[in-house]
Amino acid sequence: MTAHDQLAGAVPDGGLLDGPVAVLANPTAGRGRRRLLLPAVLERLGAAGRDVWLLAADTPDEARAACRDAVRDGAAALVTIGGDGTSHLAMQAVGGSRVAFGPVPAGTGNDFAVEAGYPDDPLAAADVIAAALAAGRTHTLDLARLTGADGEQHWYGTVLAAGFDAIVNERANRMNWPRGPRRYDLAILVELARLRPRRYTLRLDGEEEHRFDAVLVAVGNCASYGGGMRICPMADPADGKLDVVVAGAVSRSTLVRIKPQVYRGTHVTHPQVRTYRAHTVELHAEEIVGYADGERLARLPVTVTAVPGALRLLR
Template structure:
């Protein structure tokens, strides 16, 4: 159970709202006026942030927090959450995700209802009472570059390679592009050599699946790190070894239930600090393109206060 703590952030500024109108292929776009009206019931001003790119959305969140927002709320999926976390992580500004995307894994795994208006009601109740639930986040860095935060799962294996392939493709549009990227990468499937350090203890392996989870799920309900708990101060690491195409096709559907971890080629670990290296891998965190390997990831306990 998540701990409950009083919110010592002063409730004097507006509730800043980052909304992604294209999240979930726009199926909840018409709900935005009702969501904003619902948030206003908390008795605070509501400020809708404007941004036309993911980078601008992140900058808008940072600016809102710096200007004294009393809370930050997202309306979208995990990608929108990811942008907001860069601004609120490690601060006293509370955060509430309204799930309205294709994948809402962070919201689901931290106790928010799947219905957007029900999530708004939960957030408003928390704003009125000034109560928050602290949960952990993962903080990652690569070399001398800037640190990044994520809330759900970092993918650094086959799924990351597929995402990278799909993002480079200009045809077809929509979900078919991702399906085609899967077929292309299955045809090219080969285990890669990884070096993994868990709290300083080194492991080397050849594998096709690597996930580092603060939460259990990614990809819209795939429980890739089924034992992950965002309140235990640790990261869960799940690796899949030398799968061939046929084995990967059989095992991958089992990820939705989390039963893939029982396969003899799958290993699970838990650590506070994870260092991961391999050649030619760009990681994806919360479904968003992130850092190239090698990376260092640390669990940061109670890094964000959730409005629930």
């Protein structure tokens, strides 16, 4: 069974199936924290009475394939040690399946794990996951399913960025210098200088259509992205809905002033910010590539659907 085959829909909540636990650890997560965490996490999972498989992967493509193969080979659960990007890779294998999932937050951005109810301390989260394994306990949570114009589908857990934030990511990914976070900071400065509203078409649940100029559009399954920015502050990953936040044709100075408010979620009170809620969101704009869970997914137009109970969490 491939990750694409598993994009069929949700599964009911229930007890954990018998079988081993596969572990995917990102070696670069949290600037190397994985190397210190891995032995302790493996010890906790082993104490839960399950066989533990440590997956070998050095690249995102290898990690995606390793997760898919583990599911095919009978893993009952998949645990990640890393950030949102690592969780995203695992979701492509377990989304819409009966395989349980547990994220140990050890990355630069851990929005999904925190929004899903795990402690932000990685070892405390590992204890929660191990206890759920020992008890055979899972809880379901929604995922967002994104379909591109070519029909390719992706699961995501946090927020689809489809405006200025996505453009910054595209810029940063094309840059070879500087290294580390400074590359992203420089990309922000470059794209702020080039800031202009884009023309969007937004269709909600196949009926309600909106056309507008905007500099930022976000489609959230969860409230936050980017390491705690509550861009969709009212989003609930258990309500079967997606939250859409639109910042209209604001100026550079206004965008800069609004940004600190995003961490508190109070930006939605700004008169040029609009919010919507729907089960299915169709979004179109020229020259925009959408990012979710920090990963590059697809060029717009895209269709995003909330899939209730698509993920079985070890919690």
